[in-house]
Amino acid sequence: MELKVFPTVKLHTFELACRLFMNLEDTNRIIKLFNLFNIFLKGVISIALNIPGTKFYHAKKATNTIRELLLIVKQRREAIEQRPNSPPQDLLSHLLLFPDENGKFMSELEIADNILMMIFGGHDTTTVTLTLVMKYLAELPHVYANILQGGALCRKSSWRVVVRRRVPLGDNGLEICKWCLVSKVFLASGGQMACPVG
Secondary structure: OOOOHHHHHHHHHHHHHHHHHHOOOOHHHHHHHHHHHHHHHHHHOOOOOOOOOOHHHHHHHOOHHHHHHHHHHHHHHHHHHHOOOOOOOOHHHHHHHOOOOOOOOOOHHHHHHHHHHHHHHHHHHHHHHHHHHHHHHHHOHHHHHHHHOOOHHHHHOOOOOEOOOEOOOOOOHHHHHHHHHHHHHHHHOOOOOEOOOO
């Protein structure tokens, strides 16, 4: 059986973003948003030809993503007005409840745009990183075995991760091991991070 990692991770990270940013639990709604979002993404990086059949044309049609987000924002605003003492603790509620430094609240369209940009900004980078980590874990069985054993080798070693600052060693050896693995993935794919992982 072959597993297509990238599409699976892509859907999972999108679903996670929807759950974290908007407390969205409806799987069908998340999948609908995911499909619209992917069409929208393809059009963002295409030539702006508004002709039927082009990626740009389909992306303009997929602006239903924004309409769907607006509907989610409106529903949340109504829910908060009905139960003002117990709003969900997520980005959407924060954007609805708290004004900016001038005391001005964002419009529903601005909130939808902010959430869309947060998803856009973090979605592909997270997906690519997780996919590459899985790829390198498959290619480096000794690293995979070490992580399965709870990162024992990581705790015994004196690894230091250098990314603008040193990560202190201590009881967090497994976290350092994971960070080193991600750093190694970035190195192998041309990144600027450094970690002396063997």
